[in-house]
Amino acid sequence: MSTKRDYYEVLGVSKNATADEIKSQYRKLALKFHPDRNKSPDASEYFKEVSEAYAILSDPEKRKVYDNYGHAGVDGRYSTEDIFRGSKVNFEDIFGTGFDSIFESLFGRGGGFRFGGFDFGGYGRERGADLVYDTAISLEEVLKGKKEEIELPRMVDCDACKGSGCSPGTSMRTCTVCNGQGQVRTTRSSGFSTFVTVQPCNTCKGQGRIIERPCSKCKGNGKQKSMRNFSFDIPPGVESGEYRIQGEGEAIPNGINGDLIVRIKVKPHDKFKRDGPDLFYDADISMMDAALGKSLMVPTLEGTEKIDVEAGSQPNTIIKLKGKGLPRATSKGRGDQYVRLVVKIPTKLDKHQKKLLEELRDSFNK
């Protein structure tokens, strides 16, 4: 394939374009170049190009991969199928209910993987299993976000055959059925017309070459499993749940990677309860402090904060510490921390205290 153009350039947006800008720019271009509307010969090629750019840039995970590693990063991680199917929801956003017909023009109906009439490799290949990774994080980590570094399996060239798939000392031979072309051409005539069909060669599976004696270690596929380091960011404000990272699952020889499913459990905190971005904390105060008022230091996720308990505060009064909650997962800003006053009644009184309380009661009953 020729050199790919930069996705941002394809869409005509800047590197720091917002999701909305990318979406509206794609909408514009998609309407202009959709093959159903635009009959110029280049339209479908262009439609394909802008759609791929949009599929990547509309998906935060894939956009990050592209920003960090460019086309090589994207190609190494995602098959074309991953790119489009994984972004289905983004296209649905643009095309709404008409999406299915768009999707068909991208992929074709049924087994073949086509995009506006162009074949892409990938679809129909075997897919590795999804891998599940469990992790538990604290509320403090939810506040800051966390980088996780893990080891995942990957496929590398078999060390016995150096990736050739051939038993050491042997080599591949050219397929005699297709003469090394990998394709078989058949010509059929009907009336005045001649039909030429080109199909992948069955004998060599389109490779053009055949392994005579497969390597015993990798059984001829040229690959073996090894481990790799993989890191990903758990964003601030995350909630317990399952998160899918496409293409980072099990790798299989000559197939598509499965997905990595990260199961995040936010651990219970000994001081705070959580509801979305908001935190709840119970502060114990004595009935005397509730009656007389008091300055109180209460813990927050980042330290302590002083609150003023007004004289005459009632049990379960809520005091809000604005912006002291967790980051919001889906929008800007932070939630709040709510401090509930739990008024404690003394249960053990010495003689003197008892006398004082009796005097206090008498003074109220006068």
Ligand SMILES: [Zn+2]
């Ligand atoms: Zn091998």
Ligand SMILES: [Zn+2]
């Ligand atoms: Zn062949």
